[in-house]
Amino acid sequence: MLIVMKFGGSSLETNEKIGNAAKIIEDSKLQGNDIVAVVSAQGKTTDELIKKAESITALPSPRESDVLLSTGEQVSMSLLAIKLNSAGCRAVSLCGWQAGIHTDERFGNANITHVDTKRIREELEKGNVVIIAGFQGINNDNDITTLGRGGSDTTAIALTAALKADACFIYTDVNGVYTADPRVVEQARKHCDISYDELLEMSTLGAKVLHNRSVLMAKRSGVEFEVLSSFDGQRGTLVHDFAQGKYISGIVCDDNVAMINVIGIDSGEATCELFSLLAKNRIQVDIIIRSPRSFDGLGVVSFSVPANTAKSVIWMLNEKETVIGYDRLYVEEDLAKISAVGSGIADSCIVASKMLNALNEIGLEPKYITTGEIRISVIIPKTKAAEAEKAIHSALIR
Numbered sequence: 028m029l030i031v032m033k034f035g036g037s038s039l040e041t042n043e044k045i046g047n048a049a050k051i052i053e054d055s056k057l058q059g060n061d062i063v064a065v066v067s068a069q070g071k072t073t074d075e076l077i078k079k080a081e082s083i084t085a086l087p088s089p090r091e092s093d094v095l096l097s098t099g100e101q102v103s104m105s106l107l108a109i110k111l112n113s114a115g116c117r118a119v120s121l122c123g124w125q126a127g128i129h130t131d132e133r134f135g136n137a138n139i140t141h142v143d144t145k146r147i148r149e150e151l152e153k154g155n156v157v158i159i160a161g162f163q164g165i166n167n168d169n170d171i172t173t174l175g176r177g178g179s180d181t182t183a184i185a186l187t188a189a190l191k192a193d194a195c196f197i198y199t200d201v202n203g204v205y206t207a208d209p210r211v212v213e214q215a216r217k218h219c220d221i222s223y224d225e226l227l228e229m230s231t232l233g234a235k236v237l238h239n240r241s242v243l244m245a246k247r248s249g250v251e252f253e254v255l256s257s258f259d260g261q262r263g264t265l266v267h268d269f270a271q272g273k274y275i276s277g278i279v280c281d282d283n284v285a286m287i288n289v290i291g292i293d294s295g296e297a298t299c300e301l302f303s304l305l306a307k308n309r310i311q312v313d314i315i316i317r318s319p320r321s322f323d324g325l326g327v328v329s330f331s332v333p334a335n336t337a338k339s340v341i342w343m344l345n346e347k348e349t350v351i352g353y354d355r356l357y358v359e360e361d362l363a364k365i366s367a368v369g370s371g372i373a374d375s376c377i378v379a380s381k382m383l384n385a386l387n388e389i390g391l392e393p394k395y396i397t398t399g400e401i402r403i404s405v406i407i408p409k410t411k412a413a414e415a416e417k418a419i420h421s422a423l424i425r
Contacts, residue, residue, distance in 0.1 A: 028193040029151070030055060033065040033161065033183035037200040038257040039103050040070035048257055049110040051198070052156055056116060061151050063186060065161040066107060067179040068099025089134035093163075093173045097123070100160035100179070108158045118156040121146065123163035123171070128182065130164035130172045136309070137172035138240075139164060139181065142189035159186065177238025184241045188248035195252035196263075197237065202256035203264035204229075204236050207278040207420045211413050214420065218276070220265040225276040225368060228402050232366040233281025242266070274371035275378070278420045282363040282412050285337040286314075286329055286395070289344065291354025293319075293326040300351045301328060301344075310340055313364070314397045314406065325354055329395075331406065334360060362394070363412035366404040367423055378423065379403055385422035389414055 032055075034048045052062050068076075076096050080087040087095075104120040111118035127143030150157045161179025166172050174181050180197060187195040204226060207215040223246035230239035236254060245252060245266065255263025292298055298317065305312055314331040332340055337358060344356060372378055379396070382403060386393060391414075393405035407415055 028059075029061045029063070029190060031063045031065065031183055031187045031190065031192045031195045033179060033195075033197045034067065034103075034107075034257060035179070035197075035199045036067040036070050036072065036103075038198050039066060039107065042106075044257075045106055045110050048107060048198070049114060049116070051257060052111060052118075053114060053116045056156060062156045063147060063151070063190065063192070064107065064156065064158045065179055065183040065186065066100055066103040066158060067161055069103050069106075072099040072102070090170055093134045094171050096173050097160070097163040097171050100162050104158045104160045108156075111156055111158075116156060117154055118158055119150050120158040120160070121150075122160050123182070124165035124169075126157075126159045126186075128159075128164035128185070130166050130174070132166050132168070132172075133309075134170075134172055136175035137164060137166065139174070139185045139244075142185055144186075144189050147186075147190065175238075175240075177241065180238040180241035181244060184244045184248065184250050184252065187250045187252065188244070195250060197252055197254045198257035199236070199254065200256065200258070201236070202259055202261050203254055204234075204266070205277065206275070206424050207416060208235070208280065211280070212278070212417050212420045214424075216424070218264045220267065221276060223266060223268055224401065226266055228368045228399075229277050229279050229366075232279045232368065232402060232404065233283070233364060234277065234279045275367055275369035275423045277368050278416055278423065279366045279368060280363060280412050280416045281366075282409050283334045284331055284362040284364045284406065284409075285334040286331050286359040286362060286406065287337065287340060287344075288327055288329045288357040288359070289351075289353050290327050290357060291325045292328050292352070294352075297352045298328055300347075301353075304343065304347055304351070305330075305340075308343060310336065310343075314395055314404065316395065316397075331362075331364070331395075334362070359394070361409045362406055363409045363415075364404050364406055365412065365415050365419055366402050367419060368402045370401060372398070372401045372403055381422045382419050385418040386415060389418050391415060 108118040108120040130137035161182035203217040205215040209215040227242040251267040312330045316329045318327045395406040
């Protein structure tokens with residue numbers, strides 16, 4: 028069998044954990060399997076590299092930032108290969124470009140366009156375990172690109188599809204996909220399996236198990252994969268297209284939320300100009316609310332963005348103030364979004380009622396509420412996020 032394994036940063040942050048990952052690979056190799064392992068940067072390495080770049084300038088060159096950030100995964104892949112070779116298990120490490128991972132031109136959040144598997148297959152035929160740096164590739168100008176946060180998950184899924192691998196295992200520090208973050212909600216339950224759509228919605232809404240682009244790629248490519256722990260040896264959660272939808276699959280908390288209120292937009296043309304600007308700059312927007320004459324008699328368009336992008340969005344809007352034609356901006360920070368996901372959202376009034384009652388019992392009134400096909404989300408103060416997550420989980424999942 029050809030197996031793709033992905034090891035996250037928490038599974039590689041110490042020499043002991045690198046040894047544990049190597050043991051998993053060795054055991055599978057001894058069973059006669061061919062192994063391709065994708066690695067993330069160790070621990071908080073990526074965050075530390077970002078801080079180093081920003082200590083020099085507030086706006087580092089996107090191209091040079093990608094060159095810098097790609098080094099984190101290169102450290103991981105080489106250390107894991109060194110460990111395997113020292114134990115007598117032949118391994119070779121490859122950067123994204125060496126592994127044939129080609130992307131579009133967008134630095135910092137590139138999309139994989141295709142994978143040339145020639146080098147990987149050559150190394151497998153030599154009997155080597157192939158260790159590949161996740162999160163990175165190369166564009167048509169032969170520049171290194173990175174795939175954005177969680178991009179190593181996407182790398183693993185793309186390689187599974189391109190190699191037509193028999194199995195894909197995503198190793199992390201939790202042993203599967205839960206109904207809530209088990210580090211916050213003690214009563215959270217592990218799913219034996221879950222559908223692409225449910226996990227895609229949970230990932231998009233802030234669940235930290237997998238990058239949402241990797242789940243979407245898996246769905247489009249028909250790649251089944253298992254999310255499991257690299258530490259306990261237990262079965263994890265199988266992600267596939269045939270899982271039966273749950274009434275409520277999970278409660279997801281995203282504590283990286285800001286609401287931007289654009290005050291004084293009184294025409295459809297101005298609103299179109301606003302969102303054309305956001306789309307052009309690929310700003311991730313979730314909740315959108317348009318309220319005519321609701322702020323000092325002025326129309327307001329409100330939308331949520333990741334809190335760590337709020338400053339750049341404000342700067343962008345200020346640059347285009349006269350083009351869009353608004354009066355002023357008002358930003359709400361230190362917010363969190365709590366979402367319930369599942370097929371039961373079709374009964375949205377019932378689910379919303381239970382959510383709101385649960386929040387009311389802890390003295391909390393949501394700032395905003397929004398619904399989707401399989402989710403309901405509320406925006407609340409960030410300081411109340413953990414308490415709200417526990418209360419909503421208790422009300423909806425028994």
